[in-house]
Amino acid sequence: MLVDGNQIRPIWLDDDRTTVKVIDQRQLPHRFVVADLTQVDEVIHAIVEMFVRGAPLIGATGAYGVMIAALNAGLKNDPMAFIEKECRRLKAARPTAVNLAWAVDRVLAIVRTAGSVEACIDAARDEAAAIAEEEAENCRMIGVHGAEIVEAIRHEKDRGPVNILTHCNAGWLACIEYGTATAPIYEAFNRGVDLHVWVDETRPLNQGARLTAWELGKHGVPHTVITDNAGGHLMQHGRVDMVIVGTDRSTHTGDVANKIGTYLKALAAKDNGIPFYVALPSSTFDWTMTDGVKEIPIEERSPDEVRYIQGLADGQLTRVLVPPETSPAADFAFDVTPARLVTGFITERGVCGASEEKIHELFPEH
Numbered sequence: 001m002l003v004d005g006n007q008i009r010p011i012w013l014d015d016d017r018t019t020v021k022v023i024d025q026r027q028l029p030h031r032f033v034v035a036d037l038t039q040v041d042e043v044i045h046a047i048v049e050m051f052v053r054g055a056p057l058i059g060a061t062g063a064y065g066v067m068i069a070a071l072n073a074g075l076k077n078d079p080m081a082f083i084e085k086e087c088r089r090l091k092a093a094r095p096t097a098v099n100l101a102w103a104v105d106r107v108l109a110i111v112r113t114a115g116s117v118e119a120c121i122d123a124a125r126d127e128a129a130a131i132a133e134e135e136a137e138n139c140r141m142i143g144v145h146g147a148e149i150v151e152a153i154r155h156e157k158d159r160g161p162v163n164i165l166t167h168c169n170a171g172w173l174a175c176i177e178y179g180t181a182t183a184p185i186y187e188a189f190n191r192g193v194d195l196h197v198w199v200d201e202t203r204p205l206n207q208g209a210r211l212t213a214w215e216l217g218k219h220g221v222p223h224t225v226i227t228d229n230a231g232g233h234l235m236q237h238g239r240v241d242m243v244i245v246g247t248d249r250s251t252h253t254g255d256v257a258n259k260i261g262t263y264l265k266a267l268a269a270k271d272n273g274i275p276f277y278v279a280l281p282s283s284t285f286d287w288t289m290t291d292g293v294k295e296i297p298i299e300e301r302s303p304d305e306v307r308y309i310q311g312l313a314d315g316q317l318t319r320v321l322v323p324p325e326t327s328p329a330a331d332f333a334f335d336v337t338p339a340r341l342v343t344g345f346i347t348e349r350g351v352c353g354a355s356e357e358k359i360h361e362l363f364p365e366h
C-alpha cells in the first residue's frame with residue numbers, strides 16, 4: 001500500500017534475505033516503528049505481543065518463522081528435529097487464527113523434502129514468499145468481488161454515500177496488501193464510488209481506532225471512528241448500508257470467529273435488515289470444524305489489555321489505568337458469529353452464501 005508516497009507492506013524480507021522486517025503495529029498510529037526478526041523467539045514474541053496481527057499476516061509471519069528456524073538449525077545435531085520443534089512453538093503462539101498453523105504446516109511440508117539445511121532455508125524462504133504473494137493477490141480479488149456489492153448498494157440508494165461499518169482492523173495491516181474487509185472499500189473508493197466508513201474503535205486494543213483509521217486516512221477514504229456500542233444505534237437510524245468484517249477462522253459450515261464484538265454487530269445487522277458480509281481468503285476457512293461456537297478456540301489475553309489503554313499524551317505514548325486498581329478484568333479476544341447471521345462470504349473466488357453447500361460450491365476441492 002502507498003503510505004506517504006512509499007510502497008510498504010506490514011512484512012518484508014531484508015536485502016540480506018535472512019532478516020524479517022515487520023511494522024510494530026502496537027505503536028501505530030502515533031509511531032511508525034519497524035522491528036527486525038532474526039530468531040524464532042522474536043517471531044513468536046512479535047505474534048504474541050501483536051507487533052503483527054490479523055490472520056493472513058500472522059500466517060505469513062509464521063511462514064517466515066520457519067525460514068528463520070531453518071537458518072538457526074545449521075549448528076544443531078539434528079537440524080530437522082530442531083525445525084519441527086520450532087514449528088510447533090510457532091503454531092502455539094496464538095490459537096484462533098487458522099492461518100498460522102496452515103502457513104507453518106505448508107512451509108514445513110516443503111522443508112521436509114528439501115534435503116540439506118541450505119536447501120531447507122531456500123525452500124522455506126521461497127514458500128513463505130509465495131504465501132505472501134498469494135495472499136496479496138487473494139485480497140486484491142476479494143476487493144474486486146466485494147466492490148461489486150458496494151457499487152450495487154450505491155445504485156440502489158437515491159442519494160448519499162454508501163455507509164459501511166467495519167469492526168477491528170481487517171485491513172492491509174492485517175494482511176499483505178489491500179486487507180480483507182477493507183479490500184472492497186479500497187477498490188470501490190478507487191473506482192470513484194461515494195462511500196464512508198464507520199470505524200468501530202474495537203476495544204480493548206483499539207485496532208479500529210488506531211489501525212483502520214490510520215490506513216483509511218492514508219488512502220483518503222472518508223471515515224468516522226465510533227464507539228463499539230454505537231453501531232446498533234446507527235443501524236436503527238438508517239445510517240449503515242452494509243457491514244463488512246474480517247475473520248480469523250471461519251468454519252466450512254459458515255460460522256465466523258472474529259474480534260470480540262463482531263457477534264453483537266451481526267445481531268444488530270440482522271435485526272435491522274442490513275447485509276453482513278465476511279471477507280476472507282480461503283486460507284482462513286477451517287475445513288474440519290463444523291460448529292464454530294463449540295469448536296473454535298477463543299484466545300483469552302492479559303486482563304491488563306482491558307485495564308489499561310494506550311494513547312499519545314504530550315507527544316509520548318502513554319498507558320493509563322481505567323478501572324480501579326483492585327478490579328479484576330477479563331480479555332476475551334474473539335467471538336463466533338453463527339452462519340445464520342452472515343449474509344455472505346467475500347472470497348478470492350467470488351461471493352457465496354454462509355452455508356456448507358455454498359462454500360463447497362466455490363471450493364469443491366475441499
Ligand SMILES: CSC[C@H]1O[C@H](OP(=O)(O)O)[C@H](O)[C@@H]1O
Nearest residue numbers: 053054055168170174246258259
Ligand atoms: C484479516 S484477519 C483480521 C482479523 O484479525 C483481528 O484480530 P487480531 O487483531 O487480534 O489479530 C480481527 O479479528 C480482525 O478482524
